[in-house]
Amino acid sequence: MCLGIPGEVIEIHPDQPDLAKVDVSGVKRLVNIGLLSDDPPKPGEWVLIHVGFALSKIDEAEAAAALSFLEGIGQAYEDEIAALRSSVID
Amino acid sequence: MRFVDEFRDADKARALAAKIAALCEPGRTYQFMEVCGGHTHTIYKHGLEDYLPEAITLVHGPGCPVCVIPMGRVDDAMHLAANPDVIMTSFGDMMRVPGSRGSFLDAKAEGTDIRMVYSPLDSLKIARQNPDKQVVFMAIGFETTAPSTAMTMLRARSAGLANFSVFCNHVTIIPAIKAILDSPDLRLDGFIGPGHVSTVIGCRPYEFIARDYRRPVVVAGFEPLDILQSIYLLMLQLSAGRCAVENQYSRVVPWDGNVVALRAIGQTMELRPYFEWRGLGVISHSALRVRDAFAAMDAERLFSVPGVRVADPKACQCGEVLKGVLKPWECKVFGTACTPETPIGTCMVSPEGACAAYYNYGRMNRNRVPEATVPAGRP
Numbered sequence: 106m107c108l109g110i111p112g113e114v115i116e117i118h119p120d121q122p123d124l125a126k127v128d129v130s131g132v133k134r135l136v137n138i139g140l141l142s143d144d145p146p147k148p149g150e151w152v153l154i155h156v157g158f159a160l161s162k163i164d165e166a167e168a169a170a171a172l173s174f175l176e177g178i179g180q181a182y183e184d185e186i187a188a189l190r191s192s193v194i195d
Numbered sequence: 196m197r198f199v200d201e202f203r204d205a206d207k208a209r210a211l212a213a214k215i216a217a218l219c220e221p222g223r224t225y226q227f228m229e230v231c232g233g234h235t236h237t238i239y240k241h242g243l244e245d246y247l248p249e250a251i252t253l254v255h256g257p258g259c260p261v262c263v264i265p266m267g268r269v270d271d272a273m274h275l276a277a278n279p280d281v282i283m284t285s286f287g288d289m290m291r292v293p294g295s296r297g298s299f300l301d302a303k304a305e306g307t308d309i310r311m312v313y314s315p316l317d318s319l320k321i322a323r324q325n326p327d328k329q330v331v332f333m334a335i336g337f338e339t340t341a342p343s344t345a346m347t348m349l350r351a352r353s354a355g356l357a358n359f360s361v362f363c364n365h366v367t368i369i370p371a372i373k374a375i376l377d378s379p380d381l382r383l384d385g386f387i388g389p390g391h392v393s394t395v396i397g398c399r400p401y402e403f404i405a406r407d408y409r410r411p412v413v414v415a416g417f418e419p420l421d422i423l424q425s426i427y428l429l430m431l432q433l434s435a436g437r438c439a440v441e442n443q444y445s446r447v448v449p450w451d452g453n454v455v456a457l458r459a460i461g462q463t464m465e466l467r468p469y470f471e472w473r474g475l476g477v478i479s480h481s482a483l484r485v486r487d488a489f490a491a492m493d494a495e496r497l498f499s500v501p502g503v504r505v506a507d508p509k510a511c512q513c514g515e516v517l518k519g520v521l522k523p524w525e526c527k528v529f530g531t532a533c534t535p536e537t538p539i540g541t542c543m544v545s546p547e548g549a550c551a552a553y554y555n556y557g558r559m560n561r562n563r564v565p566e567a568t569v570p571a572g573r574p
Contacts, residue, residue: 108233108547109391137316139346140456153394153447156286157314158343160456161394161447170418177240181546184287188313193320 108175108185109153109160111168112136114146124194125159127152130172132186135194157194203241203419211423212246213566218430221569225251226382227429228519230372231389232259232547233417239556241419247426248569254381254519255549257371257475258389260336261288262517262541262548265473266507268364269294271500272333275362276307278498282325283309283362284318285333291544295505299333315347315361322351322359331494334361338395341365341483342456345463348485348492362494363485366470368392369400370481376408380520385429387422388414390444397452398440405438416444463489471504473541474514513540516549523553530554 112127123139125146138145138152138159146152151168152159163171175182219225229235235255238244244253257263273294276283283299290299290311303309308328312318315332322330334344344361351359368389375381388401393414401412411432415425425443432439442448463486470482485493494500507513510528515521523529523542533539535551542550 137314137343137346140342140453140459142455153391155339155391156343157316158346160339160342160391160453163447167446174237174417185313188287188311192313192317194314194316195320 108182109155109171110175110185110189111151111163111171112154112159113168114148114150114152116148117145127154127159129154129189130186132190134189134192137194157192207420208246208423209564209566211420211427212564215246215251215423215427215430216248216567216569218427218434219248219250219569220434223250225384225430225433226254227251227385227387227426228254228256228375228383229387229415229422230256230258230368231387231392232262232545232549232552233390234387234415234422235259235549236547236552237417237419237422239552242556242562243419243422245563246423246567248567249563250569251426254383255516255523256375256519257472257517258337258368258392259542259545259547259549260340260366261292261545262513263366263371263472263474264289264292264335264364264541265471266293266295266505267471267503269298270296270505271502272362273299273302273307274501275331275494275498276302276309280329281308281498282321282328282330283307283333284312284315284321284330285309286313286335287311288545289333289335291538292541293538315344316350319347319351319354319356319359322356326358329358329360329497332359332361333364335364337366337368337389337392338460339391341460341464342395342453345456345459348463348489349459351492352489357491360492360494360497361485363464363483365464365483366472367466367481367483368396370478371472371475372404374475374478374481375518376404376410378518380518383410384433385411385413387425387429388412388440390414390416390448393442393444393448393452395453395456398442398448398450401440405440409438411438412440414440414442414444414448416447462486472517473507474517508539511540513542513550516540516542523550524557526550
């Protein structure tokens with residue numbers, strides 16, 4: 106929950122600019138980017154996601170490190186990805 | 196993963212170990228608290244204590260969101276969930292946290308409508324699909340998750356959703372750190388500051404620690420080299436007689452935090468006069484409640500909750516572990532009656548809990564790298 110999951114922004118929702126489709130380890134889901142409204146991320150940029158909200162922009166190296174950290178955690182990370190997979194934000 | 200190497204390079208770790216050891220004053224010992232459970236995890240996972248001289252001890256702090264929820268609040272949540280008009284939603288981490296009459300998972304098995312969600316926003320969808328029910332989101336966590344609850348409340352309001360509410364258990368990290376600093380049980384020389392919480396609150400709220408308590412703080416990232424680098428920065432400050440707040444994780448943490456997030460929290464929530472923390476007891480102004488303007492989304496006002504304080508199981512010593520007074524393995528039930536599979540205490544539930552991290556990765560014998568030896572013969 107407190108773990109930030111890195112995701113790559115694919116596209117901004119055409120009707121709702123505070124939502125963006127992101128790719129998290131191959132899982133594509135909508136997340137809320139409203140907390141970054143001062144400097145919204147663009148497609149191709151990486152964000153750190155907490156419980157469905159992008160909380161900070163990160164670079165690709167940081168994203169790789171964060172992902173590796175999460176994969177090292179094992180079960181908790183798999184649970185988090187499974188939860189993300191079941192998440193339907195609209 | 197070529198990117199990761201730059202945060203995990205063993206040669207760099209050993210070089211840092213040598214620099215840290217060289218700064219140790221002979222005869223002096225150092226105790227640093229890593230506030231955040233994510234840091235605790237990294238420290239055990241990568242055996243970082245092997246890179247530190249004997250004189251430096253890392254003490255694990257209270258920064259694990261589910262670990263600090265007291266039994267009484269779990270019982271209150273179960274009371275809410277037992278209402279047939281209520282659908283309770285909760286993060287997965289919370290599902291196994293024991294109350295005095297079992298956990299969410301136990302209640303769910305007995306037919307109580309408790310649903311695991313990834314995001315508070317998922318609760319809005321459940322609310323729309325169940326207009327005849329009140330959907331109560333069990334909001335937990337520090338400043339890392341409070342903005343998401345706040346933004347969800349704002350979204351529910353703008354969508355005109357009338358059957359969504361929050362059982363607010365958000366806590367704030369600064370009063371907990373202050374309570375630990377004021378506690379006579381523990382002498383700390385500095386803090387490894389939490390990474391993700393600081394993304395929201397920034398670095399300024401820690402300034403009182405340096406100013407009033409004369410202890411250095413370094414906000415740190417989650418990679419092994421981040422933590423060693425932060426310990427080095429703490430040692431540099433101490434050896435120069437300085438106390439300041441420094442930001443080692445500036446690639447993610449802005450000095451002023453996330454203003455949008457802080458504004459959303461301020462719009463929807465306010466400080467409670469006091470809140471009970473597991474292990475730390477009642478701390479004033481240490482948690483958030485729903486503001487009057489959002490009273491219609493406050494589960495505590497929509498329904499009554501018993502609000503009874505429940506003592507932890509006698510065998511469980513999570514309180515001492517959360518305060519850093521006791522090491523996980525010093526607890527009487529660690530690894531015997533209390534394991535990640537059948538946790539008695541909260542510190543064993545979450546992967547961010549010190550007990551779970553130690554249970555999974557800890558070793559009784561340290562295998563210190565040669566570089567982490569304080570050079571002999573220094574004046």
